[in-house]
Amino acid sequence: MSPRNPAHMRLIVALLLCIGLVPLASGHHGWGWASDEITELTGEIVDVRLGNPHGEVDIDVGGETWTVEVGQPWRNERSGLTAELLEFGNEIKALGHVSNREGEQLLKAVRVTTREGHHDLYPDRVPDSD
């Protein structure tokens, strides 16, 4: 490829522009978008959307609706977090990392506590002190 050819230069510039946009992908998956601190929220379930790619449970926390991101089916299953425990009106406690994005009331849960006890979605990320 001759870099002196203007058509080639345009192509290279366009490809570099595309690659340059990649860092924008700072993550809904993964943890990059969330705070490092652990936060606890308690509230009554007002909406539930379980399944792939991950489940979401909306809870009412003192009049404000927060979305708690739970796991994909296998992760919820492994922790014993079933759909029956996440029914409308049930109270749950969610421990996890809140979103760093302004105005977004979203918490990615590492542990959800229901009437059946703790469900550790990410056991390695649950703080030691209980």
Place this chain on the structure above:
Amino acid sequence: MIAEALVSVEAWAPIVALRNSVLAYPIVNAAHVLGVALLVGSIVPLDLRLAGLWRSIAIEPLWRVLSRTAGAGFVLALMTGLLLFATRATEYVESTLFLGKLGLIVVAGLNAIWVSRRLGSTPGRIPPPVRRGAVASIVLWLGVLLLGRLVGYF
């Protein structure tokens, strides 16, 4: 009306099963990635050749192999994409990134059709508009790939 249709698609038993599946969903997801890989993986070298790279290589055999591979990849990506979309239809239609991706697919598809027709009607030398179309094709399809990935992150 569209909203009702999307709700019933999400509630359709096979789609509910896919949404709640442990293995089927990641398999469909992997097949979608395979479709994109075949599409982009064949369209990039083909477009680079059309844009003027590797002039000693004949276009005709390259075109025959890569355009069909790209087409097969597109069909696979489309079918698996419809399945993935159906599991969260009401949420995806509200995603600007997803709608932008669909728009870009339409533009990239029309561009592909135009390049292929223009090329078929002028054997031999590649006219400059086709070269520009080929460069646009690379940018558009990479844009589709990028937006598709960003949908999962925002």
